[in-house]
Amino acid sequence: MSSYSDRSIDELFFSIRQRDPLAFEELYSRTWKDLFSIAYKRLRDEDTCKDILQEIYIDLWNRAADLEILNIKSYLSTATRYKIITHISRNSGKSYIFDHLEYMLESYDKADHSLNKKELQKIVDLWIDTLPKKRKEIFLLKIESNKTTTEISSELNISRKTVQNQLQTALSGLKIHLNKLALLLSILFF
Numbered sequence: 001m002s003s004y005s006d007r008s009i010d011e012l013f014f015s016i017r018q019r020d021p022l023a024f025e026e027l028y029s030r031t032w033k034d035l036f037s038i039a040y041k042r043l044r045d046e047d048t049c050k051d052i053l054q055e056i057y058i059d060l061w062n063r064a065a066d067l068e069i070l071n072i073k074s075y076l077s078t079a080t081r082y083k084i085i086t087h088i089s090r091n092s093g094k095s096y097i098f099d100h101l102e103y104m105l106e107s108y109d110k111a112d113h114s115l116n117k118k119e120l121q122k123i124v125d126l127w128i129d130t131l132p133k134k135r136k137e138i139f140l141l142k143i144e145s146n147k148t149t150t151e152i153s154s155e156l157n158i159s160r161k162t163v164q165n166q167l168q169t170a171l172s173g174l175k176i177h178l179n180k181l182a183l184l185l186s187i188l189f190f
């Protein structure tokens with residue numbers, strides 16, 4: 001049996017998937033310092049950084065058999081960035097949409113994934129679900145049914161100006177949330 005120190009970290013991960021605790025210890029000892037450095041650069045709080053890394057390694061151990069990771073070093077670096085974003089977001093207040101975004105990003109099996117159209121649509125759909133009932137109805141009639149403001153006002157028996165105001169408010173809110181998403185993604189990937 002070869003020594004764990006002779007194995008690449010990707011080989012160690014393969015052993016971790018087979019529930020090998022010695023491979024896990026070796027991976028931990030080789031990667032912890034670099035991950036701590038990533039976290040500390042952004043958070044400047046030693047205890048929080050240690051907590052974040054502990055969560056990442058526990059999650060890795062618990063989910064290793066289910067993960068299909070091509071590059072474990074990249075995966076761990078990306079997972080660290082995601083946890084940093086989660087921590088920052090939770091300490092600065094944020095909406096349900098970003099809870100879903102964090103879950104989605106953390107659940108990636110490969111670190112080199114990017115948001116695709118389907119995932120972005122899911123985020124927009126979650127945002128739409130947060131709209132007040134009438135605004136949501138107006139927004140969906142406009143976007144999904146491609147109705148004019150006149151048609152919507154007639155169908156809902158409300159003034160055209162009300163429809164325009166509700167659409168403007170909805171679109172402004174969507175723009176704000178998409179800007180936050182863009183900022184979040186720029187922090188993660190740049």
